[in-house]
Amino acid sequence: MADVPAPIDATKTPEWKALQEHYDHLQDVGISLKRWFASDPQRVDKLSFDTSDLHFDLSKNLVDDQTIKLLVGLAKAVHLEERRDAMYRGVHINTTEDRAVLHTALRRPKSDVGKYVVDGQDTVADVHEVLDRMYAFANRVRAGEWKGVTGKPIKNVMSIGIGGSDLGPVMVYEALKPYADAGISVRYVSNIDPNDMAEKVKGLDPETTLVIIVSKTFTTLETLTNAREARAWLLEGLKAQGAIDGSDDSVAEAIRHHFVAVSTNAEKVAEFGIDTQNMFGFWNWVGGRYSVDAAVGLSLIIAFGPERFQEFLAGFHDLDEYFANTPLEKNVVALMGLINVWYVNFFHAASHAVLPYDQYLHRFPAYLQQLTMESNGKSVRWDGTPVTSDTGEIFWGEPGTNGQHAFYQLIHQGTRLVPADFIAFANTPNPTKDGDQDVHELFLGNFLAQTKALAFGKTADEVRAEGTPEWMVPARVFTGNRPTTSIFGEALTPHALGELIALYEHITFVEGTVWGLDSYDQWGVELGKQLAKQITPAFHDDQALAGQDASTKALIAYYRAHRK
Numbered sequence: 001m002a003d004v005p006a007p008i009d010a011t012k013t014p015e016w017k018a019l020q021e022h023y024d025h026l027q028d029v030g031i032s033l034k035r036w037f038a039s040d041p042q043r044v045d046k047l048s049f050d051t052s053d054l055h056f057d058l059s060k061n062l063v064d065d066q067t068i069k070l071l072v073g074l075a076k077a078v079h080l081e082e083r084r085d086a087m088y089r090g091v092h093i094n095t096t097e098d099r100a101v102l103h104t105a106l107r108r109p110k111s112d113v114g115k116y117v118v119d120g121q122d123t124v125a126d127v128h129e130v131l132d133r134m135y136a137f138a139n140r141v142r143a144g145e146w147k148g149v150t151g152k153p154i155k156n157v158m159s160i161g162i163g164g165s166d167l168g169p170v171m172v173y174e175a176l177k178p179y180a181d182a183g184i185s186v187r188y189v190s191n192i193d194p195n196d197m198a199e200k201v202k203g204l205d206p207e208t209t210l211v212i213i214v215s216k217t218f219t220t221l222e223t224l225t226n227a228r229e230a231r232a233w234l235l236e237g238l239k240a241q242g243a244i245d246g247s248d249d250s251v252a253e254a255i256r257h258h259f260v261a262v263s264t265n266a267e268k269v270a271e272f273g274i275d276t277q278n279m280f281g282f283w284n285w286v287g288g289r290y291s292v293d294a295a296v297g298l299s300l301i302i303a304f305g306p307e308r309f310q311e312f313l314a315g316f317h318d319l320d321e322y323f324a325n326t327p328l329e330k331n332v333v334a335l336m337g338l339i340n341v342w343y344v345n346f347f348h349a350a351s352h353a354v355l356p357y358d359q360y361l362h363r364f365p366a367y368l369q370q371l372t373m374e375s376n377g378k379s380v381r382w383d384g385t386p387v388t389s390d391t392g393e394i395f396w397g398e399p400g401t402n403g404q405h406a407f408y409q410l411i412h413q414g415t416r417l418v419p420a421d422f423i424a425f426a427n428t429p430n431p432t433k434d435g436d437q438d439v440h441e442l443f444l445g446n447f448l449a450q451t452k453a454l455a456f457g458k459t460a461d462e463v464r465a466e467g468t469p470e471w472m473v474p475a476r477v478f479t480g481n482r483p484t485t486s487i488f489g490e491a492l493t494p495h496a497l498g499e500l501i502a503l504y505e506h507i508t509f510v511e512g513t514v515w516g517l518d519s520y521d522q523w524g525v526e527l528g529k530q531l532a533k534q535i536t537p538a539f540h541d542d543q544a545l546a547g548q549d550a551s552t553k554a555l556i557a558y559y560r561a562h563r564k
Contacts, residue, residue, distance in 0.1 A: 007381045007516030008078045011388045015074040023346040033455045049332035052318045053496040056332045057486040060455040071338040072328045080513050090118030094520040095382045101520045103290035107316035135306035142182040149257040150243045154210045157186045159299040161214030162222045164288025166190035171363040178429040180303045192222040197229050206237035211259045218268035262295045289370045308494045315498020323506045337510025349417045351394035357424035357447040365397035374522045375508045381516035391515045401446050419483045427491040454482035
């Protein structure tokens with residue numbers, strides 16, 4: 001195990017006890033956002049914060065001045081600042097894998113070369129060497145200089161990965177679609193289900209398609225299976241078009257023109273047929289779910305260009321610097337993480353909704369599911385001891401206004417407390433009007449109305465005043481005091497998106513530190529992978545079938561009886 005201090009048991013600190021007493025007091029006197037707003041005219045100012053591109057309003061959370069003071073005290077008690085600084089320096093805080101955690105190095109400027117040497121490696125110099133190579137390659141593709149085997153320029157990119165090698169790029173590609181300016185579309189394949197590949201290759205011309213295989217080890221089962229399928233599809237298509245004759249030399253030439261890799265395993269990449277000059281790597285101090293701003297983002301550079309990607313990285317870095325240098329009591333990143341702990345451990349909230357009022361962010365909640373739940377969905381602390389409190393939340397969400405007509409009922413009037421982050425932008429790249437009505441303002445009206453309704457609700461007297469029959473009054477009462485955070489930006493730019501992603505990376509870190517977790521390993525995903533390799537032969541091998549449990553045997557029997 002890496003030589004880092006043992007986690008501090010937050011539940012044994014005086015600060016935790018003080019928070020519990022504070023929570024009990026609030027329950028006794030009654031939490032009322034209406035009353036808190038009325039009694040403190042400065043509440044919104046005190047709980048509003050700004051980073052480079054984003055404005056935050058935390059005033060509709062179930063906190064008062066004393067809550068914030070106690071949460072900051074808890075952060076200091078568990079040495080949050082010291083662990084944050086250790087992470088930035090490259091201390092091996094990923095204990096189970098004995099690794100540094102340096103996704104922040106992926107977005108440091110070239111001026112930081114030589115300042116962050118970790119384990120003998122100049123991390124910033126290495127990052128920019130790979131970035132420069134990716135920029136040069138992407139520019140060739142975007143300019144039509146990189147051609148397929150028949151001499152035609154690339155018009156479509158297929159990026160094959162899974163988990164962090166897919167969720168991040170897909171989310172960013174969807175979020176920044178208005179910035180795609182090279183006439184090159186990108187499709188992402190992740191699921192081993194043959195349906196995914198079948199749908200993604202529809203309408204593609206092998207002659208103008210570039211395939212990026214994203215796998216650090218180049219051994220990931222799903223990614224390599226899909227990569228071989230893509231290779232077979234492309235070669236068969238080229239042969240059917242008469243572009244290659246099927247000889248070994250023509251096949252090798254086609255692969256060199258149509259396949260590149262994001263990996264660190266040069267031997268496996270070469271075995272696949274990819275020229276290792278067209279391999280872009282990253283490092284073991286970058287976890288998959290933290291790698292969208294590394295070589296994993298190659299498809300994004302092709303779609304949006306190096307300049308936009310640099311703006312994207314600058315957004316990350318600005319937020320990194322804010323988190324590192326802002327006092328905790330004024331640090332919105334730290335406060336959002338601590339308030340999440342407040343809800344999980346004292347209000348026993350099991351889930352957290354992320355509700356973007358921007359259709360381009362429709363994959364953002366799915367991206368956060370891996371970031372947060374793979375990081376903090378754990379029951380063992382970084383020294384191997386059991387956790388002493390609840391950990392993690394179920395992150396989920398959909399874009400507004402779609403969610404309003406689906407699950408908002410539960411958030412407004414259900415029995416479960418669901419803290420929610422609402423995200424919106426003042427400007428849209430697609431302004432339109434419905435008659436005289438600005439549609440974006442109509443949209444933002446819903447964004448503002450939902451947080452107001454959740455916070456302040458509607459009393460029985462207010463319902464009666466509308467002429468509602470008495471028997472129906474209870475069904476129309478909204479209790480309010482449903483907590484939300486509002487995140488508002490000027491526009492969803494590459495820079496703003498970088499800030500938004502880094503925000504949740506560091507929120508995850510804050511929560512993990514309080515709970516004593518190594519937020520950077522993911523052993524929980526391994527057992528299923530191992531068992532899948534053992535079970536798959538049992539579809540046809542009776543000996544392998546005999547070693548399975550009764551339920552698995554019965555399910556395989558059903559498969560054998562019904563597979564056509």
